[in-house]
Amino acid sequence: MKTALVTGGAGFIGSHLVDRLVSEGIRVVVLDNLATGNWDNLAHHDEQHVTRVLWDVSEPWPDDILPRAVDWVFHLASPASPVHYRRLAVQTLMVNSVGTKHALDFALRSHARFILASTSESYGDPEVSPQPETYWGRVNPVGPRSCYDESKRFGEALTSEYVRTYDLDARILRFFNCYGPRMQAEDGRVVPNFVRQALQGEALTVYGTGQQTRSFCYVSDEVDGIWRAAVADGIAGEIINIGNPEERTILNFAEMVADIAGITLQIEPRPLPPDDPTNRCPDISKARRILGWEPRTDLRVGLEETFRFFRSQGSP
Numbered sequence: 001m002k003t004a005l006v007t008g009g010a011g012f013i014g015s016h017l018v019d020r021l022v023s024e025g026i027r028v029v030v031l032d033n034l035a036t037g038n039w040d041n042l043a044h045h046d047e048q049h050v051t052r053v054l055w056d057v058s059e060p061w062p063d064d065i066l067p068r069a070v071d072w073v074f075h076l077a078s079p080a081s082p083v084h085y086r087r088l089a090v091q092t093l094m095v096n097s098v099g100t101k102h103a104l105d106f107a108l109r110s111h112a113r114f115i116l117a118s119t120s121e122s123y124g125d126p127e128v129s130p131q132p133e134t135y136w137g138r139v140n141p142v143g144p145r146s147c148y149d150e151s152k153r154f155g156e157a158l159t160s161e162y163v164r165t166y167d168l169d170a171r172i173l174r175f176f177n178c179y180g181p182r183m184q185a186e187d188g189r190v191v192p193n194f195v196r197q198a199l200q201g202e203a204l205t206v207y208g209t210g211q212q213t214r215s216f217c218y219v220s221d222e223v224d225g226i227w228r229a230a231v232a233d234g235i236a237g238e239i240i241n242i243g244n245p246e247e248r249t250i251l252n253f254a255e256m257v258a259d260i261a262g263i264t265l266q267i268e269p270r271p272l273p274p275d276d277p278t279n280r281c282p283d284i285s286k287a288r289r290i291l292g293w294e295p296r297t298d299l300r301v302g303l304e305e306t307f308r309f310f311r312s313q314g315s316p
């Protein structure tokens, strides 16, 4: 039986990845300190298939309780919402630097393939659209988002160096905005905020003019891209965007959320957070070419699923 280790496996994307791995017949070990994750996301798995280890991956790893050999290390542990990584700024810097080093070292000594969850934030506030992997980005190195952006960029540099220096079979995936069930209602991102507000009949909090753009990828599509990258051979050192290339303004997104909720859109304007990227849209031609992957879920369909999830969690 193959084995995978997933850091951050109790989180939003991580737990969906665990579901996929289990469905592929893989035994999974999850390392998570529950800073932003929750074991409830894995409650439907028994201990035989999914081993849960409460651990801060920035600390030296507990080799005595981990398998000696695994087939894959998926490194997803990190706060990912701007609200969370501001609140956990130093921890975010640590998990994406020191934590990434521990994960890479573990992959080396257990002869595993390594998958780094990186981010579109590597591009910062981009001057080209859509963003291809070859774009170097425009990131404020010391701004309020830099704890996330720069530590993810450092993680990319370290991973690339483990490929060059130690011949590690690693790949780097840049996730764009992902959404779906198991997002936390209070994590501050636009999808849970708008869905929660719409369900409660409140005005939607649009930051700035609402003319900034994002591109939203449904979580099952995202996980399919991660899985394809994990099983693809001959792509060590490759960097691949994983996201949905359908770009829309936040204002347009608010209109769609209100429409699905069946409410008249009311907007509560709020100031734009500093360094909020003006646009974000993945060029996924590389993912199409080397993984045969592209997202399939229509935004409206994915949002309806997300609404169902929030309703099942007790939102009105």
Ligand code: UDP
Pocket: 081, 082, 177, 188, 189, 190, 191, 193, 194, 205, 206, 207, 208, 212, 214, 250, 272, 273, 276, 277
């Ligand atoms: N945003 C918004 N209202 C909210 C939360 C976010 O208008 O209640 C905007 C935010 O300014 C950004 C976009 O929606 O332009 C996406 O924000 P999010 O926090 O989801 O993630 P980001 O893409 O910025 O990492």
